[in-house]
Amino acid sequence: MATTDRYARARHPGHSRQATTLALAHALSAAERGLAVIPLSRTKLPALRSPHRDTPEPPAGPPCRGECGRLGHGVYDASADPARVREMFAAAPWATGYGIACGLPPHHLVGIDLDTKTGTNSSTALRELALRHLFTIPPTVVVVTPSGGRHLWLTGPPDVAIPNSASRLAPGIDVRGAGGYLVGPGSRTDHGVYATAPGTAHLPPAPCPRALLHILLPPPRPATTAAAPSPEDTHGHGLIHFVLAAHEGQRNTRLFWAACRAYENGIGPTLSEPLIQAAVHTGLTPREARSTVASAARMTGRRGVG
Structure with a gap:
């Protein structure tokens, strides 16, 4: 382990053991709430590299999503089992944060990412979407990003897979759904710390409003014929x-x-x-x-x- 630690510190000069200990503590707390997690590096990417990086998988067939039994498959490694979480962090002693997998039971988490780096007012865009489609965002968990953005946590139906998207709803609004993850509160990155907004830490993720859920789903295929308007x-x-x-x-x-x-x-x-x-x-x-x-x-x- 000492050799691994020296290697990790060499690759991540700003790393400290305390940062990993804090990240693990926050990840275990999230796991207690039923949220599946993975360790993240300071760049917000999965901390464990793919075990197939030096032996590319054959082009035929789907890519391995953890069926090989080894760690390093990103969000497909996510788990709420404390022993598994500790195992992942032990394999990534340079981790300073954790990701929360979306779309998995029991919460089927959906993340609405309101970005501030695009030069657009994503909060205003969300309000206009709410007015346009007649929905309101209920009280829920809100995570504030180092750049001043916000992640809204919602829950989706168990039988519906919400896809990931970037600025499809409106400029600056990204969606984290099945196969995606949210950076968990308490994570430390190159740009700062993610934190839960005051008054929202103990809230459960709220159900996604039906009207919002409708526009989060892929648009239906256009009909071949359309009835003329009255x-x-x-x-x-x-x-x-x-x-x-x-x-x-x-x-x-x-x-x-x-x-x-x-x-x-x-x-x-x-x-x-x-x-x-x-x-x-x-x-x-x-x-x-x-x-x-x-x-x-x-x-x-x-x-x-x-």
Whole structure:
């Protein structure tokens, strides 16, 4: 083990035994909650290298995902068994963090990664998505990254595999699903420490809202034929009535949803002013209504209102 430690320190000059001890303690705590974990290096990558790196696997057949019985298969090594977790960290004494595998029972974790490094406001983008699709993020575990980003922990259905994606929902919003992992709180990286946001450490991961789950899944294949829209849909009368029927507390949400549908169907520029007038009739100010419609135009990649 002493030889391994010297080798590890040579490869990782900033490493200390204390960092590994802390990472292991945090990983074992996560495992107690039923979360499957793996050791990570300071670069946030799996700390154990593939056992097949010097003997490439034959091109035929699927790649080994741990069937060989050795460590080094990344997220496929993840375990909530304390003995297995200790074994992995013993094999990677340079580890300074841990990853939490997504999509595995009992939690079937789904991670919403709100990035800050893309120059976009991912938190605003998530709020606009929530308005557009009529969902709210329930109280749940939130992990703050060294760069100021946030990881929201949600749980998915056991029979649905949520795919990983990068900026598919909106710029700066990544999704960690089946086959992916989240950097666990307490992990130390080259850029700092991951920490649980105040007041969320003891919360269980909240169920993913059904409307959000719908957009996290791969888009369905386009139909070969599409029914022609009705005259009412063509002119947007139904969307206007939807806004006019809004009660206090749902006026902005209904306007945003209707404006998104209008722009998605190519009638946004024509319908924006009637929608604004309908929203004003329900009690929104012209400025509020115009701002909401402009947000919908941006969200759907269309040109905003003037």
